[in-house]
Amino acid sequence: MENIADQYKHIKGWGVDADPTNEPTHPMKKYTGDDHNRINWQRPALQQYTVEILKSNERPTLSAVNGTSVPPSGLSGVLRRYAFKFSESSYGHWLPLLLADRINVVEGIIDDIKEGHFPNIPAERGIAADWKYNRKALIQKTVAMAAVSFILFTALRSKRK
Amino acid sequence: MLAMNYRGPRRVRVSEKPMPEILHPKDCVVRVTRSCICGSDIHLYNGLVPDTRVGSTFGHEFIGVVEEIGPDVHKLKVGDNVIVPFNIACGECAFCKQELYGNCHESNSQATAVGGIFGYSHTAGGYDGGQAEYARVPYADVGPTVIPEWMDHDDAVLLTDVVPTGYQAAEMGGIKTGDTVVIFGAGPVGIMAAKCAWLFGAGRVIIIDKLDYRLEFAKEYAQCEAYNYEDMGDPVLFLKKTTDWFGADVCIDAVGADATGSALQTITGKKLMLQAGAATALHWAINSVKKGGIVSIVGVYGPTDNLVPIGNVLNKGLTVRANQASVKRLLPRLIEHVKEGRLNPKGLITHRVPLEEVADAYHIFTSKLDNCLKPVLIPSTAKK
Structure with missing residues (x-):
């Protein structure tokens, strides 16, 4: 503390009201002063990567470990890479990521079909649980959807004629 | 696998x-x-x-x-x-x-x-x-x-x-003996936060949700008061009245982005995704807590922006504490x-x-x- 005080002795009154008990982050944070060393801690060994990991531009290097699930690919991957040119404070970061997520859904369906697996979307949406616990609503929803589809279909057909 | x-x-x-x-x-x-x-x-x-x-x-x-x-x-x-x-x-x-x-x-x-x-x-x-x-x-x-x-x-x-998040929600509330603690959200974390509020010496614990079966469970499991916001009109007004027009000492948002209860928040936050989820519970928490009170957030939101009455945080002199457990x-x-x-x-x-x-x-x-x-x-x- 004395060394720090020496650094600021040209500022009249520096630190006279400092109160170490004024620590609103306690007890969630056990303040050690390590914050003032910034990011210069002894780093853990770094994970070796065989897949592409995107990095926030708000940090200088990759973190020591990362998940390797689903690396960026396809059109959604292009958008994700673009998003990482912007900081986390920018819509330029998040909006392309959200768009990429939606495009990725279509890519997923195409990949499924390419692999010979036609996705069972009702099952993926938990229709079995609806049938078991929410049957009345499921039937109502199905009937309503069928009725709307029929009306649309009929309207379109009569227009063509 | x-x-x-x-x-x-x-x-x-x-x-x-x-x-x-x-x-x-x-x-x-x-x-x-x-x-x-x-x-x-x-x-x-x-x-x-x-x-x-x-x-x-x-x-x-x-x-x-x-x-x-x-x-x-x-x-x-x-x-x-x-x-x-x-x-x-x-x-x-x-x-x-x-x-x-x-x-x-x-x-x-x-x-x-x-x-x-x-x-x-x-x-x-x-x-x-x-x-x-x-x-x-x-x-x-x-x-x-x-x-x-x-x-x-x-x-x-x-x-x-669930347990650490509920516990930390109560811990971040800085609960003083006898405090009135309001928890928005009777999911597992909210119910655990209600249970843990007693460990910190709360005098009254209130949980707010819209699902009666969860409220009934919370009442029994966490020995707290439980209210359905759909029955009360304006939950902020209800909470002001039930705390002698003072406001709760501590409010906890245990809902996050998927909140219901406000058409504006639901449409902009969940349907149109113009904000990082619906911040209804946080909005209520800020407006229901007393002046100088504490709002503790463990509900999860997306990384972009949310509509919350930040002016009231300033004017009421609130302390907002939040973190992943x-x-x-x-x-x-x-x-x-x-x-x-x-x-x-x-x-x-x-x-x-x-x-x-x-x-x-x-x-x-x-x-x-x-x-x-x-x-x-x-x-x-x-x-x-």
């Missing part, structure tokens, strides 16, 4: 995935024995969290048996039954050294605002989660904690997130609470579902079917 596989908003299935491997000397691989679906998984499931990639495996609440350890793992051994905290923490960065294990800087390259979390999008590090038969667990000597012999594994799995910091105390019978985590579990039926489990939980409060997924490899 079998693992949950995200295919897009409200679409998941179980499929074969490669077995996880040791990718870092401090990794271990865990055979999952129980894995929960968390309320915050619903935000992912609904497609509200950016960079949630198709093919990801969710699941940040899991326990299991250590199957393999990396060369630099010294505190665990193969065969140990472990609680795996949801946050991935190195134990060496400035944040971990100060016990902010939910804010580790060496576990997520893809965002600086959040540390690594298992199965919680690439924004939280791109890790596959524990809704699978096996999972890779980085920094195995830091987070994972051996389950005490006496502990029921149904209790243990809830110590990975620091599971490792809290575990010793919470294990003691479970041992002493002060907390009964497994009482929250309502559904036990085979991993193969994950799509149904998500739908039951998200749509609140069959009075679901907390589903646990059990992989077929759990008993080996």
